[in-house]
Amino acid sequence: MAESQLLCMEDGLMPTAVPESRPQFYYSEQHRAALERLITGGDGAFKSLLKDENGQDFLSAREITAITSSFVKYKTDEENGGASAGQDKRDDAGSLHSTYWPQMSDTEVPPLDIGWPSSGLFKGVTRVAVHTHPPKDNGPHIKEVVRKLIQESSKVVAIVMDLLTDLQILRDLFEASKRGVPIYIVLDEPGAPHFLDMCNRLQVGARDLQNIRTRTVKGIGLNLSVGRIPGNVQSKYMLIDGDKVMFGTYSFSWSSSRMDRNMITVMSGQVVDFYDNDFRELYAISDKLDLFKQFHMTKPQTGTLSRAAVPKRPAAATSRFQVNLGDVTRGDGKVPAHKYHNPKYLLALGQIPGPTEPLQDFFNKMEPPDPETEQELENPTEELENLTPDPSPPEKKKSKKLKLSFKSKRGKKDKKSDEVIEENPANPSDEASKHTLTRDETQDSLKKKNTECMCVIA
Structure with a gap:
C-alpha cells in the first residue's frame, strides 16, 4: 500500500493531493475509481467516467486486456464452503464482521534449510561486467555466461525469475544439485506451471530434487472494493555463492536467449549484499511449491548425524609432566614429587598433600650454597x-x-x-x-x- 493511502487511514488527517507534474505522484483516487468502473462496467464505462471527470486515459489497450483477464474477485462465505450456524445467527442479529490487523505474520518464515553462505562481511570493491544479446566486441553469449556461473558454483545458487523453462539451464541446475550445491528458486506465480511442465519433460528424479527448494511469489497487485488485480514479478537475477550476482532483462527461456534483445550485468563486491537481503525477503513472503508432491515422489530420508562417543577424562593425569588441577582440589590427586622442588608449581598448588615431606620442613632444611666451595680450582x-x-x-x-x-x-x-x-x-x-x-x-x-x-x- 502506498504511503499516501496509509495517510488517508489516519483519523482527521487528509493529506494534500500530489499533482501529476511532481515526481512524488504515485497514487490517485480518481484512478482507483476508474479501475473499479472498468471491472464492473467494462471499457466503455471506464472511458465515460474519465471523460466526465476531465481525466486522461492512463491505460493502454494491452494493459486493459491484462487487467480484465487477471482480475480476481473476492470469495464470499458461500464460496468458501458456507458459514457455521453460530455465524449465521450472529449475521441475522445484525453484527458486523470484525477486522483483523495482525502485527506479525501468522505463518512462520520459511528457513533456508539446505545452507546459505554467511553475509555481513566486506566483499571488496564492486566490479561490473556487462553482456548483451546479440554479443558485442566478440563477447560471450548471455546464455553461456549464465551456464558457466551455475557450473562453477560451489556454495549456493539463488534464482528469482519470471520464467524458467530453458532445458540446458535446468540440466545445469540439477547437476549442481547432485554435487551438493543448494539451489533456491523463487518463481513468479503465473510462470510456475510452465516450470513444472519442463521438469516433467526432463523426467527428473528424487535425487535431482534433493537439494532444490522452489517457491512462488506474487506481485504487489492492487486491492479494490470488488476484488484484486494481481501483479507480476519482473525481477530477474541470480546469486552465485554469495559473492556474485547476475541481473538484467534476460529470462531463462529459449526464446529470450535466441530471439529477444537482452542485457545482463554480472557484479561482485559489496553491492551483492543488497541482492542477498532482497532474496531473503522474497523467500520469506513466497508460497511453497513442493516438487516431490507435484511429481508424486517420496522425499528421500536424510540420515541424522550421531554424536561420536568421547572417552571420559582420566581421574588423574598419567604424564609426569602434567597435573590435573581439578582432581587435586578434591584431595584425591597425586602430584609428582619433582614438582615440589619447582617454584612455579609450588606457587600454583600450595600446600597439597603428597608422597614427600611437608613443604615447610623442606624450606627449613634448605641452606644457601657456600660461595667458596663453588670457586674453580686452579689447573x-x-x-x-x-x-x-x-x-x-x-x-x-x-x-x-x-x-x-x-x-x-x-x-x-x-x-x-x-x-x-x-x-x-x-x-x-x-x-x-x-x-x-x-x-x-x-x-x-x-x-x-x-x-x-x-x-x-x-
Whole structure:
C-alpha cells in the first residue's frame, strides 16, 4: 500500500493531493475509481467516467486486456464452503464482521534449510561486467555466461525469475544439485506451471530434487472494493555463492536467449549484499511449491548425524609432566614429587598433600650454597687427572673434606695413603690452625706425590 493511502487511514488527517507534474505522484483516487468502473462496467464505462471527470486515459489497450483477464474477485462465505450456524445467527442479529490487523505474520518464515553462505562481511570493491544479446566486441553469449556461473558454483545458487523453462539451464541446475550445491528458486506465480511442465519433460528424479527448494511469489497487485488485480514479478537475477550476482532483462527461456534483445550485468563486491537481503525477503513472503508432491515422489530420508562417543577424562593425569588441577582440589590427586622442588608449581598448588615431606620442613632444611666451595680450582685438568673423589654417603653431602687415595708405583698391595684437605670458611686468615693446609702447600705435595704415585680411579 502506498504511503499516501496509509495517510488517508489516519483519523482527521487528509493529506494534500500530489499533482501529476511532481515526481512524488504515485497514487490517485480518481484512478482507483476508474479501475473499479472498468471491472464492473467494462471499457466503455471506464472511458465515460474519465471523460466526465476531465481525466486522461492512463491505460493502454494491452494493459486493459491484462487487467480484465487477471482480475480476481473476492470469495464470499458461500464460496468458501458456507458459514457455521453460530455465524449465521450472529449475521441475522445484525453484527458486523470484525477486522483483523495482525502485527506479525501468522505463518512462520520459511528457513533456508539446505545452507546459505554467511553475509555481513566486506566483499571488496564492486566490479561490473556487462553482456548483451546479440554479443558485442566478440563477447560471450548471455546464455553461456549464465551456464558457466551455475557450473562453477560451489556454495549456493539463488534464482528469482519470471520464467524458467530453458532445458540446458535446468540440466545445469540439477547437476549442481547432485554435487551438493543448494539451489533456491523463487518463481513468479503465473510462470510456475510452465516450470513444472519442463521438469516433467526432463523426467527428473528424487535425487535431482534433493537439494532444490522452489517457491512462488506474487506481485504487489492492487486491492479494490470488488476484488484484486494481481501483479507480476519482473525481477530477474541470480546469486552465485554469495559473492556474485547476475541481473538484467534476460529470462531463462529459449526464446529470450535466441530471439529477444537482452542485457545482463554480472557484479561482485559489496553491492551483492543488497541482492542477498532482497532474496531473503522474497523467500520469506513466497508460497511453497513442493516438487516431490507435484511429481508424486517420496522425499528421500536424510540420515541424522550421531554424536561420536568421547572417552571420559582420566581421574588423574598419567604424564609426569602434567597435573590435573581439578582432581587435586578434591584431595584425591597425586602430584609428582619433582614438582615440589619447582617454584612455579609450588606457587600454583600450595600446600597439597603428597608422597614427600611437608613443604615447610623442606624450606627449613634448605641452606644457601657456600660461595667458596663453588670457586674453580686452579689447573682443573691437572687435578682431575690426579684427584679421585670417593663417593660419600647421602647424609654427608655437606662435608667439606676431600678424601684422596693414592697407590704406590712400586706395586705394594693394599698400601694407600690418605690425606685430608680442609678449608675453613669461618676464618680463612687464621694461620694457627694446625689441621688446615694452604692451597700452595696442597699443590706442592700433589706434585711430589705425582712422581711417586699413580692415581687410582675407583
